[in-house]
Amino acid sequence: MRALIRLLLLTLTVTTVGAQVPQPLPAGAERAYKAVKDRVDGNAAMDIVRFMDAYWRISGNPGFNASVDRIRDGLQAAGVANRAEEFKSRGRGWDYQAGTVSFADSGEVLLSRESDRVSLCINSFSTPGVVEAPLVDVGAGTPADYDGKDVKGAVVLGSAAAGQLWQQAVKARGAIGVISTAIAPYIRPSDPAQFTFPDQWDVFQWGSVPYDETAKAFGFKASLRAATKMRDRLKAAPVKLKVDVRSTFYDGPSRFVVAEIPGTVKPEERIVMVAHIQEPGANDDGSGCGTLYALAVALQKAIAAKALAPPGRTLTFIWGDENRASRQWLTSHPEQAKGVQYMFSLDMTGEDVSKTGGTFLIEKQADPSAVWPRPSDPHTAWGASEVKAEELKGSLLNDVHLAICQRRARETGWVVKTNPYEGGSDHTEFKSAGIPSLLDWHFTDRFYHTNLDRPDKTSPAEMVNVGVAVATSAWFLASATDIDAIAVARHIARAAGGRLALEQKQGASGEILAAWKKWYAEALDSVRRLPVRGPSQAVDREVARITTQLRLRQ
Numbered sequence: 065m066r067a068l069i070r071l072l073l074l075t076l077t078v079t080t081v082g083a084q085v086p087q088p089l090p091a092g093a094e095r096a097y098k099a100v101k102d103r104v105d106g107n108a109a110m111d112i113v114r115f116m117d118a119y120w121r122i123s124g125n126p127g128f129n130a131s132v133d134r135i136r137d138g139l140q141a142a143g144v145a146n147r148a149e150e151f152k153s154r155g156r157g158w159d160y161q162a163g164t165v166s167f168a169d170s171g172e173v174l175l176s177r178e179s180d181r182v183s184l185c186i187n188s189f190s191t192p193g194v195v196e197a198p199l200v201d202v203g204a205g206t207p208a209d210y211d212g213k214d215v216k217g218a219v220v221l222g223s224a225a226a227g228q229l230w231q232q233a234v235k236a237r238g239a240i241g242v243i244s245t246a247i248a249p250y251i252r253p254s255d256p257a258q259f260t261f262p263d264q265w266d267v268f269q270w271g272s273v274p275y276d277e278t279a280k281a282f283g284f285k286a287s288l289r290a291a292t293k294m295r296d297r298l299k300a301a302p303v304k305l306k307v308d309v310r311s312t313f314y315d316g317p318s319r320f321v322v323a324e325i326p327g328t329v330k331p332e333e334r335i336v337m338v339a340h341i342q343e344p345g346a347n348d349d350g351s352g353c354g355t356l357y358a359l360a361v362a363l364q365k366a367i368a369a370k371a372l373a374p375p376g377r378t379l380t381f382i383w384g385d386e387n388r389a390s391r392q393w394l395t396s397h398p399e400q401a402k403g404v405q406y407m408f409s410l411d412m413t414g415e416d417v418s419k420t421g422g423t424f425l426i427e428k429q430a431d432p433s434a435v436w437p438r439p440s441d442p443h444t445a446w447g448a449s450e451v452k453a454e455e456l457k458g459s460l461l462n463d464v465h466l467a468i469c470q471r472r473a474r475e476t477g478w479v480v481k482t483n484p485y486e487g488g489s490d491h492t493e494f495k496s497a498g499i500p501s502l503l504d505w506h507f508t509d510r511f512y513h514t515n516l517d518r519p520d521k522t523s524p525a526e527m528v529n530v531g532v533a534v535a536t537s538a539w540f541l542a543s544a545t546d547i548d549a550i551a552v553a554r555h556i557a558r559a560a561g562g563r564l565a566l567e568q569k570q571g572a573s574g575e576i577l578a579a580w581k582k583w584y585a586e587a588l589d590s591v592r593r594l595p596v597r598g599p600s601q602a603v604d605r606e607v608a609r610i611t612t613q614l615r616l617r618q
């Protein structure tokens with residue numbers, strides 16, 4: 065046993081040293097990279113971001129549908145074949161025309177659509193004209209905080225989540241609406257003395273209250289500046305607020321866009337890329353939509369210019385309501401879903417990292433680092449989600465996409481990091497369908513889900529970096545030859561060697577080492593399915609050779 069480990073370590077030391085030197089991409093990937101690198105148009109991506117930023121997009125509402133149409137029109141003009149599909153929305157679409165809170169006496173406006181854009185909570189109902197109501201502060205908003213306070217007919221201010229405040233104040237005690245200051249600690253600390261940016265006084269995270277036709281209430285999210293004004297006034301005397309809400313609900317279907325560049329060899333096999341339209345942010349996820357749009361157009365242009373052959377497998381691009389459109393596409397096209405080889409989710413891909421913080425991240429397809437926390441693979445502030453060891457199924461996806469991103473990084477100085485699987489966006493739906501999927505994103509964004517996630521926080525250059533990397537990866541995975549596959553097998557071998565050496569160094573248990581070996585044996589096996597013209601004896605031989613050499617199957 066000991067001798068065996070020493071032997072393994074020896075092999076690994078050699079392969080790890082090799083891994084330090086940047087390796088050229090497989091020829092097919094390099095060809096795709098060169099063909100798309102100057103064709104992904106950051107300004108075209110930015111135009112989509114600016115267009116979508118004008119709307120609070122919610123499935124079924126006019127801004128969401130305008131975004132669908134804008135993306136379709138652009139694809140149409142660029143000659144990318146596309147169609148819109150639809151399904152029944154889970155809830156009602158919603159938007160608002162006015163959401164203003166002011167002091168009743170002075171008329172000073174505290175919150176408004178004009179200055180705060182997304183302060184009114186989703187599902188807020190219109191007030192019967194401008195209403196006047198007392199303001200009651202419940203602090204943290206625990207049930208005990210309501211003791212001795214009469215909130216019936218009042219507007220309730222608190223730091224609990226809007227839905228929680230709404231439950232306690234509106235549903236249980238008859239308030240007419242709530243104002244919540246709940247905010248994630250990575251957006252701003254609760255103590256202003258710890259603020260590192262002046263905008264932390266004005267930032268807030270948008271939210272929602274439950275849809276309730278009986279309560280017909282409203283919710284607002286407020287910045288610390290607005291809440292402090294209200295609390296200061298309350299210290300002196302009782303306060304009355306004026307509230308004016310005009311909102312609209314919509315019952316239309318949820319629409320999504322599907323564009324395709326058909327495969328010429330195995331059109332029934334697919335590489336799928338998804339970005340979500342809903343939410344109000346420029347980065348989240350106007351930038352994912354813009355990036356996906358620009359990369360689809362770039363591939364189409366490269367192919368039209370004969371700089372790149374059409375893909376061997378079909379490239380499918382989807383823009384829709386996060387998770388739901390993915391689920392809908394997977395279930396309403398079972399035959400196509402069966403043929404999906406790999407999937408990329410694009411969320412918050414355009415962050416100007418100098419303003420938002422965080423970095424570009426590849427959230428890897430769930431690998432052993434998603435099951436066992438590893439010092440080398442920290443989670444983000446988003447947090448881990450439970451992944452069971454039995455769920456893991458190794459593939460080439462993580463290492464191939466990382467290599468392509470690093471190729472881009474070497475040329476542009478782009479910072480590329482990875483995080484273990486955490487889940488929550490469209491890749492989760494494809495993962496559930498058993499498809500190797502990853503997420504390209506950025507975190508921690510200190511404007512995540514806030515009023516300040518606007519186009520000035522979006523970087524066209526960052527969208528170009530992500531767009532070039534995803535276009536290259538997708539075309540390559542759709543079109544690889546057997547020679548490409550052999551290059552990928554050798555790359556996976558280096559990655560496997562590097563990982564096993566790293567795990568030895570960071571004291572991994574036998575169980576963890578075994579999990580990585582299993583992962584990489586499966587990843588190598590997936591290389592056998594990579595050549596678009598079908599299995600190749602040369603690839604099979606190389607995979608078998610490496611698997612034996614690295615002792616991945618024991």
Ligand SMILES: [Zn+2]
Pocket residue numbers: 340343348349411412489
């Ligand atoms: Zn998002």
